[in-house]
Amino acid sequence: MTGVLSRRNFTISRSTALFGLSLLALTTAWSGATSWYILRKDDLAARLISRETSRQYAYEDRIAVLRADVDRLASRALLDQDGVEARVGEIATRQAELESRQSLVNAVAESLQSAGIGVSQAAKNPLRQRMIKPEEPIRASGVTSFAPFASGKPTPAPETLPLRGADDRPAPWQSGEAEEPVPPAKRVAGALIQLDQSIERSSAAQLAALRDIDQTLGETQKTLRGALAETRLDTDKLAAANSVTKGVGGPLVPLNIDPAAGPFEATLSSLQPRIAAVFGLRGLVERLPLNRPLDGELELSSNYGYRADPFTRGAALHTGMDLRAEHGAPVRATGPGKVVTAEYSGGYGNMVEIEHANGLTTRYAHMSAILVSLGQTVTSGTLIGRVGSTGRSTGPHLHYETRLDGDPIDPNRFLRAGNKLAGRV
Known part of the structure; x- marks a missing residue:
């Protein structure tokens, strides 16, 4: 009896021990897993924080670079704007000079026409150049840039950002990608170059007109002298005695022309004595009896x-x-x-x-x-x-x-x- 009871007690104690050991092992494993999870989670969070911090620093560096680029582009735009302003001012000055020269060409041509001396169409017709007005912008392919005046600095027109969509697709008749738009600064530069070339052509046309007038005057002078030679009169004496009978006058405002200033001024200066000589001969011819007394052939x-x-x-x-x-x-x-x-x-x-x-x-x-x-x-x-x-x-x-x-x-x-x-x- 006693032996049986003793064996049962031993068996219970062993089971309890095994259960306790199992529970202890399970508790230990749970504690280890929990500790590993906690440690693992902290490391993951640290890595996430480190990555986000690095990304933030990269964004800040990129923003700083972009700000520097914006500042550089703004400075360049101001420099380009100042350059355009200077170019427009130079072109406006040249156009004013061109207009002043044309008034001289017109005056010479009109004086010759009034005296009955024929001139070419290039000298008759004034060059109609489009002048830059203070209130008028230069327009070139949709770009506006104002001339430099006291009202303010030149301001380029804002560029409209195109919307992505059907309008960006090439037309059915086009092949390949659509042509990239020309930058506004490049279009303005092209417009200024065209104006500069136009002024050069106009200046060359004025010089050609003066040379044509000079050639006409030379031929007219030769014709007048040849005709007056037929009269066998002393034309120099008659020209000196010839007086102006028409009603003309006014204050004397001398025209100062520097022949060394350029070919236009040199040509205009050389025209003055020839014009005076032709006008004197022409005036003499008009006072002589050179026409026919009867109509038709004599x-x-x-x-x-x-x-x-x-x-x-x-x-x-x-x-x-x-x-x-x-x-x-x-x-x-x-x-x-x-x-x-x-x-x-x-x-x-x-x-x-x-x-x-x-x-x-x-x-x-x-x-x-x-x-x-x-x-x-x-x-x-x-x-x-x-x-x-x-x-x-x-x-x-x-x-x-x-x-x-x-x-x-x-x-x-x-x-x-x-x-x-x-x-x-």
């Missing part, structure tokens, strides 16, 4: 010089030239002047005598009618009478004379000079 029946007198058949001096024409044909003044005789005058019949400049006079004789009065001022081409056969005449014709200081000279000289000038100047 038909000569008796020339100037010695001939057989039509009535006596003896040798005699014919002081003029006889021009055949129908009775009543219009007779016109061959140059501007003043009527000093308008009456019947012996063998001349009905005669008109006109006093021109520099001691020259012309006579128109044998007319059937006198249509001007004594003291009347006439111009070249004025109707002064009609062809007839009054006085010492054998038939209807016009007796035409040219006299210098009262002495008869050959009128053919002046008619030949007039023929050379017809349609030339």
